[in-house]
Amino acid sequence: xxxxxxxxxxxxxxxxxxxxxxxxxxxxxxxxxxxxxxxxxxxxxxxxxxxxxxxxxxxxxxxxxxxxxxxxxxxxxxxxxxxxxxxxxxxxxxxxxxxxxxxxxxxxxxxxxxxxxxxxxxxxxxxxxxxxxxxxxxxxxxxxxxxxxxxxxxxxxxxxxxxxxxxxxxxxxxxxxxxxxxxxxxxxxxxxxxxxxxxxxxxxxxxxxxxxxxxxxxxxxxxxxxxxxxxxxxxxxxxxxxxxxxxxxxxxxxxxxxxxxxxxxxxxxxxxxxxxxxxxxxxxxxxxxxxxxxxxxxxxxxxxxxxxxxxxxxxxxxxxxxxxxxxxxxxxxxxxxxxxxxxxxxxxxxxxxxxxxxxxxxxxxxxxxxxxxxxxxxxxxxxxxxxxxxxxxxxxxxxxxxxxxxxxxxxxxxxxxxxxxxxxxxxxxxxxxxxxxxxxxxxxxxxxxxxxxxxxxxxxxxxxxxxxxxxxxxxxxxxxxxxxxxxxxxxxxxxxxxxxxxxxxxxxxxxxxxxxxxxxxxxxxxxxxxxxxxxxxxxxxxxxxxxxxxxxxxxxxxxxxxxxxxxxxxxxxxx
Amino acid sequence: xxxxxxxxxxxxxxxxxxxxxxxxxxxxxxxxxxxxxxxxxxxxxxxxxxxxxxxxxxxxxxxxxxxxxxxxxxxxxxxxxxx
Ligand SMILES: Cc1cc2nc3c(=O)[nH]c(=O)nc-3n(C[C@H](O)[C@H](O)[C@H](O)COP(=O)(O)OP(=O)(O)OC[C@H]3O[C@@H](n4cnc5c(N)ncnc54)[C@H](O)[C@@H]3O)c2cc1C
Ligand SMILES: Cc1ncc(C[n+]2csc(CCOP(=O)(O)OP(=O)(O)O)c2C)c(N)n1
Numbered sequence: 098x099x100x101x102x103x104x105x106x107x108x109x110x111x112x113x114x115x116x117x118x119x120x121x122x123x124x125x126x127x128x129x130x131x132x133x134x135x136x137x138x139x140x141x142x143x144x145x146x147x148x149x150x151x152x153x154x155x156x157x158x159x160x161x162x163x164x165x166x167x168x169x170x171x172x173x174x175x176x177x178x179x180x181x182x183x184x185x186x187x188x189x190x191x192x193x194x195x196x197x198x199x200x201x202x203x204x205x206x207x208x209x210x211x212x213x214x215x216x217x218x219x220x221x222x223x224x225x226x227x228x229x230x231x232x233x234x235x236x237x238x239x240x241x242x243x244x245x246x247x248x249x250x251x252x253x254x255x256x257x258x259x260x261x262x263x264x265x266x267x268x269x270x271x272x273x274x275x276x277x278x279x280x281x282x283x284x285x286x287x288x289x290x291x292x293x294x295x296x297x298x299x300x301x302x303x304x305x306x307x308x309x310x311x312x313x314x315x316x317x318x319x320x321x322x323x324x325x326x327x328x329x330x331x332x333x334x335x336x337x338x339x340x341x342x343x344x345x346x347x348x349x350x351x352x353x354x355x356x357x358x359x360x361x362x363x364x365x366x367x368x369x370x371x372x373x374x375x376x377x378x379x380x381x382x383x384x385x386x387x388x389x390x391x392x393x394x395x396x397x398x399x400x401x402x403x404x405x406x407x408x409x410x411x412x413x414x415x416x417x418x419x420x421x422x423x424x425x426x427x428x429x430x431x432x433x434x435x436x437x438x439x440x441x442x443x444x445x446x447x448x449x450x451x452x453x454x455x456x457x458x459x460x461x462x463x464x465x466x467x468x469x470x471x472x473x474x475x476x477x478x479x480x481x482x483x484x485x486x487x488x489x490x491x492x493x494x495x496x497x498x499x500x501x502x503x504x505x506x507x508x509x510x511x512x513x514x515x516x517x518x519x520x521x522x523x524x525x526x527x528x529x530x531x532x533x534x535x536x537x538x539x540x541x542x543x544x545x546x547x548x549x550x551x552x553x554x555x556x557x558x559x560x561x562x563x564x565x566x567x568x569x570x571x572x573x574x575x576x577x578x579x580x581x582x583x584x585x586x587x588x589x590x591x592x593x594x595x596x597x598x599x600x601x602x603x604x605x606x607x608x609x610x611x612x613x614x615x616x617x618x619x620x621x622x623x624x625x626x627x628x629x630x631x632x633x634x635x636x637x638x639x640x641x642x643x644x645x646x647x648x649x650x651x652x653x654x655x656x657x658x659x660x661x662x663x664x665x666x667x668x669x670x671x672x
Numbered sequence: 673x674x675x676x677x678x679x680x681x682x683x684x685x686x687x688x689x690x691x692x693x694x695x696x697x698x699x700x701x702x703x704x705x706x707x708x709x710x711x712x713x714x715x716x717x718x719x720x721x722x723x724x725x726x727x728x729x730x731x732x733x734x735x736x737x738x739x740x741x742x743x744x745x746x747x748x749x750x751x752x753x754x755x
Contacts, residue, residue, distance in 0.1 A: 212686055217693045221740050223686065241740050248738075275682075275740040400734035403727055 100228035101130040101259040103267060107232035109134050110269040111239050113163055115154060115526050116192075117147035121167025122207065123194025126259035128165075139526065139555055142547040144171050146519035148178020149545070151189045153483060153523025156506050159311075161188040161242040161250075162523060168194045169207030172253070176215060177513060179249045183218040184510025185334060186307060188247035190238050191215075197257040198226055212253050221276075222251040228261035233270055240272035245280050246398040247311060280397050281413040288422050291369075291393045291410050295423075296431045298367035298391070300439050301327040304350065306379075307334030307509075308372015308397060308416050315339050315502045317420035318371060324427055326434040328443055330358040332379040334509045335372070337499030347443055351379040352645045353491040356662060357447035359643065359651040362386075364439065369393045372416045375405040376510070377647075383407070385650035395419045446662055453660045454496075462636045463612065465489060465564050469496035469536065472562065475616045476623070480504060480532040481524045485517040485541025487571040489564035491641045493536045515544030518561060522548050525557040532560070532623050539565040539595065549602035549630070558628035560619055561604075563595055566637040574640050578655075588637065599630035606630035674703070674750035675729040677720045679736060680743045683713060687741035691718060694739075698732040700724035715743065721750070 104127070116138045120128040131138050141147045144166040151162030166172050172193040182189040196205040201224075212222040221241050225234045231254065238250035271277075295301055303322050309315065309331075315338055322329045322345045329339055330350045339346050348355035350362050362368065362380070368390055373379065375394075380386045383406040394401070394408035395416055402411040412419050454466055469492050478500035484490040484507045499505045506524060508516035521535040542563050552559055564570075573587040599606035605622070609615035609631050622629035642657040656662065681687045688707065695702060704721040722729060729747050736742040 213689065216686060216690050217697070220738065223684075237740070246738055275743055398734075398738060400731050400738065404731055 098263060098265040099126060099130065099259065100231045100261050100263045101126040102133065103263050104231050104235055105130040105134045105136065106267050107235055107270060108163070109136055111236060112160060115139060116163045116165055117141050117150040117154070117523065118165030119144055119147065119167065119171055121171050121194065123168035123196060123256045124165055124171070124192070124254070124259070125194070126256060127192065127194065127254065139551060141519070142550055143545065144174035145177050145515065146522070146545050146548050146551070148175045148182065148189060148191065149513075149516050149519035150523030150526070152178065152182050152185075152187045153506055153520035154527045155188050156503060157481065157524050157527035161190045161239055163190050163192065165192040166194070167207065168196055168211075169209045172211035173209055173214065179215055179251065180218045181508055181511040181513045181516065182249040185508065186247045186311070187249070188242040189249040190242050191249065191251040193251060193253045194259070195224060195253045195255040198255045201255065212251065215251055218249075220248040220250050222253065224253040224255070225258055226255065228258045228263050231258065231263075233273065236270045237272050237276035241276045244277055280415040280418070281399060283412040283414050283419055283422070287410055287412055288426055291412060291423060292426045292430060294367055294391050294393060294409065295325060295369070295427060300365050301325050301367040301369060302361045302365040303327060303329045304362070304368055304370045304373060305329060305331045305335040305338040306371060306373025307332065309335055309338035310503050312372060312397075312416035313502070314371065314417035314420050317417055317424060319343065319345075320424050321369070321420055321427070324424065324433050326436050326440065328361040328440055330354070330361050332373050332376070332509075333494055333507060336494060337501070337503055337505035340500045341498040342500055344444070345440065347447060349494045350651070351381070352647070353494065353641055354643065354651070355447060355495060356450045356643050356654065356656065357443040359645070359654055360446060361443055363651050365390050367391045367393070369395070370408075371395045371420065372397070374401050377405070380406060381645060381650050382648060449662070450660065454657065463609065463615075463633055465492040465635050465639055466496045467612065468562070468564070468615065468633055469493050471612050471616055472534065472619065473497045475620065476532060476534065480534055481506065481528065483507065483517045483521040483524060483533070483535045485535075485537040486512045486514045487538040487541060487569070488566075488574060488639065488641045489536055489538040489570070491571075492564070495641075497536070514538070514541040517541055518545050518548040518559070521559040521561070522551055522557055525559050526555070529557065534619075535559055535561045537561055537563050538570060539563050539567060539589070540569045542595070543593070546598060547602070549599060549604045549628075552628045553603040558622070558626055560622055560628065561599070561630045562619070563630065563632050564635050565595060565632050566635045566639065568637040570637065570639065573637065577640065578644075579646070595630070595632045604628045604630050606632065608632045608634065673724070673726050673729075675700075675722045675724070675726065676748040676750050677722055677729065677733060678746040679718045679720070680710070681716050681718060682741045682743075683709060683716050684741070687716070688718070690739060690741050691736070694732060694736055695720070695722065698724065698728040698735070700728055700732065
């Protein structure tokens with residue numbers, strides 16, 4: 098049996114159903130072996146898409162997504178997606194072809210040291226030179242990708258290794274030591290100390306990060322919040338960890354956070370951070386975040402404690418497990434709290450912001466935030482949303498209300514334009530029966546738009562809504578606010594017709610002239626299970642607010658012109 | 673502050689490279705390194721003298737354990753921060 102066949106058999110036994118990639122000289126034996134299996138391979142049009150699709154797939158399935166490329170350019174094209182996966186802790190396994198062993202180190206045709214290139218950003222990467230180790234190395238890479246803090250791994254396989262004969266003694270393998278470990282556990286006294294802080298706190302707030310989704314800890318977060326009657330806010334990556342229509346959930350915090358969410362953080366005297374790496378975009382300068390409040394930090398990766406902000410108490414472990422312990426102990430020592438005026442006030446401020454934004458109408462142009470709001474109200478709760486990167490992403494984070502866990506997929510850490518559409522393809526491959534909508538920017542869309550070819554080829558009908566401002570809107574906004582409106586290379590002056598472009602791939606497309614038309618078209622496409630691209634012309638002058646200028650504390654937030662919360666905030670000081 | 677980091681790692685050049693890259697990510701500078709094989713060549717042990725912030729040293733010792741290349745880390749403080 099060829100070692101490539103052994104590998105593919107092992108992959109199937111590990112649960113692999115789908116691979117995203119492109120074949121080439123060095124991974125041909127691997128592709129040849131896939132023919133004999135029931136693994137589906139999705140032929141993407143650029144390897145970057147394969148990596149993002151694998152991320153989208155992994156996010157929905159909760160197990161690693163697989164992508165593949167040939168040696169040299171095939172492998173290097175995967176890198177952006179792998180670094181993206183590392184930044185957002187997404188389990189992805191990349192399988193790359195490599196030149197034959199005898200040619201390695203000779204600058205052979207399409208030779209590139211892909212392991213060396215990804216090493217800074219990968220959990221594990223290896224060039225497998227012994228064919229008898231190939232399946233074992235896969236099992237190791239697959240296991241460690243999802244073990245504790247998830248992340249990407251890479252197997253680089255010389256072509257001759259794939260072709261070599263190995264014993265036909267197939268039996269499913271288990272990961273070797275160090276490729277599997279149980280999560281850390283918090284010391285009991287730290288749990289007790291944390292509960293004491295919770296009981297003493299007047300304004301506790303829970304901050305949910307991406308780890309809550311990986312851990313499946315939504316119910317535990319809600320139970321804790323309901324007992325403490327405290328607000329829950331999320332990071333961008335933690336969005337959809339808790340239902341955003343729950344009365345204690347106040348949306349995303351941070352640079353482009355909801356006004357009421359940022360206020361919850363700045364007003365808090367205790368913040369319980371669950372599965373978050375407390376990035377500058379989420380919590381602003383650490384010194385301010387640490388000032389005047391206690392911090393309980395729960396994370397599966399102990400290296401996160403104190404990396405950005407110094408916790409009062411660190412609780413290492415899986416979020417769900419740690420929260421279970423906290424809730425159990427808390428219920429023993431303290432009664433459920435009644436709703437606080439603090440929470441009521443946050444709710445009022447949120448409602449005021451929403452009302453202000455949604456009442457804007459010049460009768461001419463469509464407003465991005467209103468489009469997001471319309472879709473959020475009109476689409477079913479199981480809808481999976483992906484995004485590109487930019488202003489549209491921020492409008493989506495502000496106005497899309499996630500109702501089911503894990504339904505929000507975005508590129509947070511690396512902020513990779515072009516992520517949305519291939520991630521949507523991967524999510525659709527993982528959940529063909531659920532609506533998948535990519536809320537994209539025209540700049541982001543154009544970077545990976547050829548993914549539409551796969552949407553058609555594999556009948557994976559995703560809906561792409563393009564917020565078409567003919568600009569690199571987010572960069573334009575920074576030039577507007579921080580570079581005296583000196584716009585440089587942010588406006589598109591071409592006439593690319595995104596409707597025709599989409600149609601040329603075989604995907605129906607419309608240019609939306611009204612909110613009503615837009616929603617009707619999207620609903621029709623969902624009913625008919627058809628792919629659709631909607632080009633939504635929006636004003637290039639739109640600025641996303643709230644915005645906290647970089648490096649500033651959340652209280653320095655810039656609100657939409659004309660929206661005043663000064664009086665409201667002042668009156669909060671009573672609580 | 674000077675820090676002494678002891679690491680047991682897989683016997684592979686990738687593991688050594690990853691070690692140095694993670695030191696770099698921590699913003700620490702390297703004063704001295706010694707790497708020896710152990711367990712009959714199955715594994716390596718590395719002893720690094722590093723200079724930098726204590727928290728960064730702690731971060732490094734913990735961070736490495738996220739990666740299967742590294743099996744054990746121990747951090748020792750060698751001198752107090754300068755006044
Ligand atoms: C244009 C743009 C604007 C942005 N603006 C904002 C903003 O306004 N607000 C914002 O929040 N972000 C913003 N971001 C995203 C930001 O860059 C970070 O990606 C984000 O804040 C990280 O969120 P996180 O810490 O929850 O997530 P992740 O990076 O997903 O970290 C997850 C954490 O959970 C831990 N973990 C994993 N599994 C478990 C488990 N089972 N149990 C416990 N812990 C676990 C991990 O160790 C890690 O520490 C923006 C990004 C872009 C591109
Ligand atoms: C691959 C990549 N290149 C450049 C950037 C820098 N960048 C951040 S947002 C942005 C503009 C995005 O434009 P678009 O997708 O049209 O979204 P908009 O902001 O207009 O909504 C750019 C260029 C990036 N994040 N990713």
